[in-house]
Amino acid sequence: MMANMSREARSSTSEAIEMDEEEVMLHGAESGWVEARTYCDHLSSLSSDLRLIPPPDTCCFRCDHPAENWLCLCCKEVFCSRFVNKHMLEHYHLKGHCLALSYSDLSVWCFICDAYLDAQVICQLRTVYETAYVMKFGESPPVRTIERMQFEENSAGTIS
Numbered sequence: 184m185m186a187n188m189s190r191e192a193r194s195s196t197s198e199a200i201e202m203d204e205e206e207v208m209l210h211g212a213e214s215g216w217v218e219a220r221t222y223c224d225h226l227s228s229l230s231s232d233l234r235l236i237p238p239p240d241t242c243c244f245r246c247d248h249p250a251e252n253w254l255c256l257c258c259k260e261v262f263c264s265r266f267v268n269k270h271m272l273e274h275y276h277l278k279g280h281c282l283a284l285s286y287s288d289l290s291v292w293c294f295i296c297d298a299y300l301d302a303q304v305i306c307q308l309r310t311v312y313e314t315a316y317v318m319k320f321g322e323s324p325p326v327r328t329i330e331r332m333q334f335e336e337n338s339a340g341t342i343s
């Protein structure tokens with residue numbers, strides 16, 4: 184009770200700083216958000232059938248943790264995150280399966296690249312991303328304007 188009171192007595196500024204730290208932990212960079220990679224050399228290990236995947240509320244196969252798990256994109260098993268019991272990380276070390284999709288935010292992580300992958304740009308990942316999105320939200324993902332952004336970047340850098 185006392186702890187709660189003193190926490191609430193603190194200014195909202197300290198709350199904002201705590202959130203920033205969480206953001207840095209999640210995305211692994213000093214500056215906050217990291218651009219997801221648009222390529223990865225390890226896509227040959229992807230499961231050949233990613234149209235049929237377990238639902239997003241599937242529990243961790245090892246510890247039954249119920250939420251925010253990762254789907255192994257190589258064997259379609261489900262494991263908990265590095266913030267729970269690290270079973271996805273353990274699975275990577277045991278089996279060498281390096282590609283995983285987060286059921287909490289649908290980001291795709293490559294353990295070998297040590298980076299997030301852009302599942303909407305990498306065509307081998309788009310199907311499973313869209314399947315997971317529909318299962319999680321009940322509708323198709325919104326169309327992104329990435330092509331246009333890239334075009335503008337390219338034309339800005341072109342020597343005329």
Ligand SMILES: [Zn+2]
Nearest residue numbers: 223225293296
């Ligand atoms: Zn990779």
Ligand SMILES: [Zn+2]
Nearest residue numbers: 243246263270
């Ligand atoms: Zn687990």
Ligand SMILES: [Zn+2]
Nearest residue numbers: 255257258280
């Ligand atoms: Zn696996």
